[in-house]
Amino acid sequence: MKRRLDIWLIAGVLILALGVWGFLRLTRAEGAFVVVEIDGNEVAKYSLEKPLTEKISSPWGTNLLVIENGTARIAEADCPDKLCVNQRAVQYQGESIICLPHKMTVRIEGGMESGIDALALLGRIPPSDKV
Amino acid sequence: MDTKKTARYGLLIALAFLFSYIESVVMVPLPVPGIKLGLANLVVLAALYRMGNGPAALVSVVRVVLAGLTFNNAVMMLYSLAGCTLSLLVMILLKRTDRFGMAGVSVAGGVMHNVGQLLVAAAVVETSALLYYLPALLVSGCIAGIVIGAVGAEVVKRLPML
Numbered sequence: 001m002k003r004r005l006d007i008w009l010i011a012g013v014l015i016l017a018l019g020v021w022g023f024l025r026l027t028r029a030e031g032a033f034v035v036v037e038i039d040g041n042e043v044a045k046y047s048l049e050k051p052l053t054e055k056i057s058s059p060w061g062t063n064l065l066v067i068e069n070g071t072a073r074i075a076e077a078d079c080p081d082k083l084c085v086n087q088r089a090v091q092y093q094g095e096s097i098i099c100l101p102h103k104m105t106v107r108i109e110g111g112m113e114s115g116i117d118a119l120a121l122l123g124r125i126p127p128s129d130k131v
Numbered sequence: 132m133d134t135k136k137t138a139r140y141g142l143l144i145a146l147a148f149l150f151s152y153i154e155s156v157v158m159v160p161l162p163v164p165g166i167k168l169g170l171a172n173l174v175v176l177a178a179l180y181r182m183g184n185g186p187a188a189l190v191s192v193v194r195v196v197l198a199g200l201t202f203n204n205a206v207m208m209l210y211s212l213a214g215c216t217l218s219l220l221v222m223i224l225l226k227r228t229d230r231f232g233m234a235g236v237s238v239a240g241g242v243m244h245n246v247g248q249l250l251v252a253a254a255v256v257e258t259s260a261l262l263y264y265l266p267a268l269l270v271s272g273c274i275a276g277i278v279i280g281a282v283g284a285e286v287v288k289r290l291p292m293l
Contacts, residue, residue: 005231006234006235006238009231009238014270018266024262024263094263096263101204103206
């Protein structure tokens with residue numbers, strides 16, 4: 001009996017993981033902007049279309065943000081663990097790279113239109129015919 | 132606390148501390164941060180099954196604080212502390228139900244360690260974007276838990292009640 005519950009627990013965790021992964025996969029959309037936040041405050045916003053190399057400095061340290069080919073990544077960091085450098089490039093809405101020691105996040109946001117379209121599809125607001 | 136007990140705690144804490152050190156040195160670069168085997172949990176698991184809840188909690192917290200002061204920074208220690216507290220609570224609860232083997236208890240501990248860290252991280256950087264890490268952390272916590280649980284069961288089998 002003891003073993004049986006163990007297997008249900010493991011199965012439950014794996015199903016939850018699969019569920020979250022599936023949900024994120026199905027709801028993902030192409031991003032448009034790269035938003036940089038330090039300690040929860042937005043400090044910069046860049047277009048994902050324009051290639052860019054920018055130093056992000058905070059009281060805790062520095063990260064080098066690189067935007068190219070419609071993706072964003074951290075190329076260099078002066079933190080001890082370099083976890084953010086090892087993370088793969090982000091490009092979809094809601095994806096992010098997080099540097100915990102520097103309290104810095106790089107998050108991908110979508111374009112304005114996609115949000116309005118989604119709301120219009122849900123029937124919350126009528127689709128805008130202006131612009 | 133008699134001398135024998137003090138020596139025992141010292142030994143267990145030293146062992147857990149050593150495991151933390153090994154894990155901080157042998158770091159595997161992975162696309163998702165925070166994935167590790169959690170070797171130190173082996174000591175906590177053994178303490179939980181052979182000495183009881185209190186000693187397991189003591190070993191776990193002292194280990195995290197020592198490791199935090201020695202090879203991690205204060206911010207990272209906060210994450211570890213949240214992870215180890217949540218992990219310990221869930222392990223004690225599951226063990227108390229007496230319906231789970233060591234593998235189950237260890238898996239719950241591993242997964243909850245990751246969930247606790249993720250929750251503190253979400254509070255610190257104030258973003259829900261961390262949801263993206265959840266699937267990988269759940270699966271890795273599960274695998275690490277199974278491995279540590281299996282090894283732990285063998286270790287505990289050979290240990291007398293302390």
